[in-house]
Amino acid sequence: MEKICAALESQFPCREAVISSLAELIGDSQEAYPPAIYIFGHSGTGKTSLTNSFLQQCQKQQKVRIAQLNAIECYTTKIMIENVLDALEAKQQSADNMLEFVEQLRCLHGQETQGFLIAIDNAERLRDMDANVLPVLLRLQQLTSLNLCVLLLSQLPFEKYYNKTGLSEIITLHLAQYNKAETLRILSSDFAQVRQELLQQQSHQQQRLAICDEAMTPDFYSNYLNLFLSVFYKACRDVPELRLTARKCFGIYLEPVLDGSVECTDVSRLWRHIAGPLRAALTQIYMRIEKSGETEIEDQSVRKLAQSLELPYYGKYLLIAAFLASHNSAKQDKRLFVKHHGKQRKRMQTVNARAKNAEKMSTTLGPKSFSIDRLLAIFYAILDEKVGLTCNLLSQISTLVHLKLLAFVSGEQNIMDGSAKLQCTVGLEFVLYIGKVVGFNVRQYLCDFM
């Protein structure tokens, strides 16, 4: 048991408490295991990797069989059962239902194995599986009368699992998020590795190698990490993500030092250098876009997006028509698109109503649904030229749906009888730019801007 703890503590700093309580619970295969343990905590707190290495250590040092699986992969109960049986080296590796599963497990009696550990990642998925899966797993020890423990890992607290039939009690372990000091400690723990990699990178340039060798001290690195965390800690506490970004930005941070333009002790100048790149990196956190040589990352503004999107000419008009149909009420169509729509009488009532609803602009309320007929009618109204209603035109609508610029709201199955409803999913700004490309003033046709 101590050996397990010792092996893990160096690997997972700041998790001593959790490791020791885990070790107390399942560290010794001679003792009886608890039936089930529930481990939860946010992403990036080390649940999965900690549990996995704990189990592997157990397997290495004691006569224990382990099974590690991911509930996402188990889209049917059968697959989960097979995976577990396979990992636990049961004789027969297939079972159709939970009853047979339990039977199979019972056959494992009488071998010299002292314990069985089953870890299931993303355990919240178990709730969506067959109704008997979760209760059986929680009482598996009782049902099989083996020294067996099920570890469930998830991001949710266990309260979210309660259902009508109720579940048996479970031991919960919470992995709290790392605080700033702990994060710093974890990030700086891979200093040696980073240094090694850097030295290797610079090995072909003697001068830079020398500077690098000299500058890379633990102090320098932790200084950098301090700066880094001051920007990032508010936005992201996911340790792997932070580690990745920190590595990426460290090259930029080190660059002026390697050039020889800035001393490695001059923290404020270094900060001025790195502040911009850090802020840029902050906007791209979690996006994981890798920079390749030629294609630089375009800025993600709507304008650029609208300009870079290549749509056929009529496709653009259809999109505009869809937007107009989504953001004007059908009552207004006649006024907007028919030339001689007659004069609109201004009544006190309507004026009042409009004043009251000033803040309820339909462009801000979100899109309404419309039928395909209305879409085509508006399309023909806003297009100057005369176009035949051909297959090519109609297939444009489905292309737009495929591109997720339009979406079916209802009646996707019965497009034929005209009851299918669509809505436009792009925003006003986007459509304004599209309109500008084809030379069409969209605002002119929106009730909100009249």
Next chain:
Amino acid sequence: MDPTISVSKGCFVYKNGATRANRKSPAKRKNAVQASEVKSSLLGKELTSQPLYVAYTECWQQLHSHIAQLQAESNARTLEQLEMFVTGAGEGSRDILPTAALLTGINQPDHLKQFESFTRHLHARQAARVCVLQSRDCATLKAAVESMVYNLMETLPADEPDDEDDEDERERDCERKRLRRSQCTMKQLNLWYDNNFGGDGVKRRVLVVILPDFECFSASVLQDLILILSAQCARLPFVLVLGVATAITAVHSTLPCHVSSKIKLRVFQTQPAPTGLNELIDKVLLSPKYAFHLSGKALKFLTHIFLYYDFSIQGFIQGFKYCLMEHYFAGNAFALCTNYNKALGRIQQLTHDDMETIRRLSSFRPYVEQINDCKRIIAVLTDDDYLKKKLPQLLRDCLLYFMLFRSCLEFFTELVGDLPRCPLGKLRRELYVNCLNKPITLQAEYKECWQMLGFMAKDEFIAKVSKAIACTEQFLTEQILPLELGDACSAEMRTELHTLKKLLDDVELATMESHAVAIESTCHLTDARPLGDLTQVASRQELKEQLLQRSKHEKQQSLSEYARALHKVLEHIETHLVLTHLRPLQNAPPLHELFVFSDISTVRRNIIGAPRAALHTALNNPHFYMQCKCCELQDQTQLVSTMPDLSVVYKLHLECGRMINLFDWLQAFRSVLRAGDERDELESNQEQVDPQVQARFTRAVAELQFLGYIKMSKRKTDHATRLTW
């Protein structure tokens, strides 16, 4: 029964025992044989041996291989990068799923081909196992994983070592039978991978999963799939390739951060579709290599479909192929549409009918009219042999015309393509269309261009024209010279260019003198200034006069030496290049119809489907399709009782508003039928509706509903709602 020539007469599917029997034996050779058999059996020997078919296949084969080569070249760079990424991903750390996002453009069906070629390429290099996973196979996570695993394990790359003997094949067959869909799980894949590539000596192959239509996947399936792949990627070297049609933001909006943090995204950009089209048109369709040409209108029509509707290069090529077929299948005379020597050989094969086809061409008439010898006219019109003797010269003229046209177009594009605002268009295809449609010199845009050229600064103008000359010369040496008749064409062009160069030299020499004139004129102007001082003007009339005078004066000044030389150059270009060679189609030499396809109305009818219009015609005027004698209509709105019930009901429903009362409709229907049968006059005043009529009516209404024109209303009893407008 006579053998079928037209495909439209009927298509019959019959089970071919041969394919099944052949499955076990090496498939490739048999497939090729079968393909050729099928082709000949579909069209019949009578057709395939015709000269027109030979000419057509020859032409299409050339074009097709050229197109394929061009596309392969233009895709090569992206694919190479992608391949580097994929193969490179096999090494390196394996805790994050490497992902490539390929920004393909909005036409998804087109890009499937691209991915297929990528797959073939990877398989050929034996670098990876590839699975193309389409969204239609992935409605649920289960289906997605199963089809992914199945494809990875089962797809045998076509060019896996060819020397497998039958035993191996049979073994594989057994294996195939053993593997059921439900057995395809990640566990199975793991086992399979360990068996096949797990050994130390074996090169680890990357498993590439391609999602060609990223946008069509349901978000939850995609997220789970990525989570599974990333969980597995410590054991199996997965690489994910996403075909993204819109923009990279689509990826980020579909994947939440807990998923996107599992992947490592690299973005690749492919060539945008319009660029691909321009390249295709410039290099293949407008290449002087091919005798077949599209008329300006036809080319415009095809590009219109592309730019306005679908952005599909594949569709464009198919449309072009259709034009090609339509052109050649007009008759054996069109077999002459090849290069010169082959055409000479084919002239002798022409029959009397073919000669008549040639005589009926619309450009033949002006040709006859310009002959002033009576005997020769008669000979041309009646004597086949005489015409055959004449033909080589005519064909030669035509071919030369097209070559010269093309060379001049090169010059002209360079000259006017980059003027501000591009009045005539900046692309070669636009200019081609403009020049071929109408006499270009009469167009307002042309005049605007010429004006702009006249205003240009000297060194700019000289640079432009000399660049245009250089381009044309390069074009001549590279493209025209290797062809037959190329010598004649390039010789003619070169003399033109030579004189042009001389004139350009004049422009250059004109510098000094124009300077002198300018100085002189400025001196002159200083004299004139006090005279024309505008402040001293007394009346408006006077001011106007003075302004007029001044502008005249300035015009005279501008006609300096330089300007005169410049205008000479422009004039030369206009008379010798534009007017003589960039002639529109109506002024083209006789028999140009043999080389140019211009019948767009047929093509339009056949390649653009208009379902609503066709349905309306069918229901409104059934005679149009049925060609029966009984229901010929004088007037579109006419109602005849002999028409099918469905169309009577349809025509009646056109007269109604949004809601249709079923009873009124029935009465109207009945009265139409009654009008046809005078003998039922007696019963007509009966109130009771004949049950047979009612049944026919009900049936017709049900059919109309089935066609989607009406729907029974739920709000109002006994009413139907119209669904069309």
